[in-house]
Amino acid sequence: MDWLGGQGMRFSVAELESAAALVHGQMSPTPQYHWPGLSAATGAEVWVKHENHAPTGAFKVRGGITFMDWLRREHPDSPGICTATRGNHGQSQARAATAAGLRALVYVPQGNSVEKNAAMRGYGAELVEFGEDFDTAKVEAMRVAGAEGLSVVPPFHRELVRGVATYGYELFSALKDLDTVYVPIGCGSGICGTILARDAFGLKTEVVGVVSDRAQTAKLSYEAGAMVETNSARTFADGMAVRVPVKEAFDIYGRGAARIVSVSEEEIADAMRLYYTATHNLAEGAGAAPLAALMQERERMAGKKVGVILSGGNIDMGWFRTVLEGGVPAV
Known part of the structure; x- marks a missing residue:
């Protein structure tokens, strides 16, 4: 299987257009909606990229x-x-x-x-x-x-990332004036696809990565400028539950992200509840993490036009019941 280090990975707009044509042969573009309830809660003009509306319920x-x-x-x-x-x-x-x-x-x-x-x-x-x-x-x-x-099929591969980057292509095609986009990080294909799509368009939008405070390998690696593994990654936001960073992804988000924010289990659960009450959308833990980070940074983002990637809506009913009752799922 061919691998390609992130330092050498670039996409042109034409490459993303061809990937989008392939993807759109099997699924419609997902919507990006402005939700007043989320804007009222955060003080920013919030646009949600609804990858929870994709087939399989997630961007992958x-x-x-x-x-x-x-x-x-x-x-x-x-x-x-x-x-x-x-x-x-x-x-x-x-x-x-x-x-x-x-x-x-x-x-x-x-x-x-x-x-x-x-x-x-x-x-x-x-x-x-x-x-x-x-x-x-x-x-x-x-x-x-x-x-x-x-x-x-590794967690990170050029052709896999090119497909994932099509949600960034759709988002930035529709909204070229976003100040910031928040993206969850597991192995990193999502944030890297977003960064590479932004760079293909030549935009100034800041891309902010989001991790669970119980799975901080990407944040620690970003801040150290080198790969940092953690001993555990026990979070109910299972899409971010990674202990070992992926070098090819780190090579991209290490230089392309504006910062990486960590959010707690409680903050993720709060964001899931806000998604449900303000938009009636179901967000899994990783899918809600970007909104949790925006809520954490609401003073910094006040008055700005912000995108959040709702990366998926696949969460077990029992866990979601716990969240809706005001709790945090135990892992």
Whole structure:
């Protein structure tokens, strides 16, 4: 499997246009809406990029479309793919691989989201639970892929990121005057796609990364200027539950992000409730984290035009019930 370091990754507007054409062959562009209730709560003019409206309910579906197109062209004899996930990436890859007639072997950590697991199986994944967290499952997935002759789908790859960047292409095509965009960070494809789309358009919009204060590897790495692993990443915002930074992603957000903000479990839950009451949209933990960061920085952002990426809406019903009752899901 080809890898490309983030320092060498650039996209032209034409490359993003071609990726968008491919993606839009399977899904409609997601909307970006201005919500007065969110503006009233934060003091900013808030625009939400609704990746929760995408097929699979999350932005990752875009990368599955472009990655699978690349794989079928460059490795036509591949019998299938193997990857690791907490859920949204796995749904994307299983959906794309199954549609292409390929095997989709997907590793998740033990105790992973029941409903995300069911969704991945629904898209055709052979699901294996292994290890205590995503990073442990990822190591095993890479080993098994080699042993079984399957194509590795890493968490970061140029063709995967090019697909993910199409949400940034849509957002910046519609709103070229955003002061700031807040983006959650797990392995980093989302923030990197946003940065690369901004750079392709030559815009001055600041891109702010958001992590859980219980999974701070990206923030610590950004601030140290070097890769920093953490000992754990136990957050109910499972899309951000990463211990080990991805160098290719760090090479991009390390130079392209304005800053990285950490938010608490309580702040994420508050943002989920605000999304529901102000917009009646369901946001999973990682999807709500950008709004949580904006709420934390409301004084700094007062009066500005701000985008927040609602990256996904896939959360188990039991956890969401806990949130709506005013609590924080325990992990």
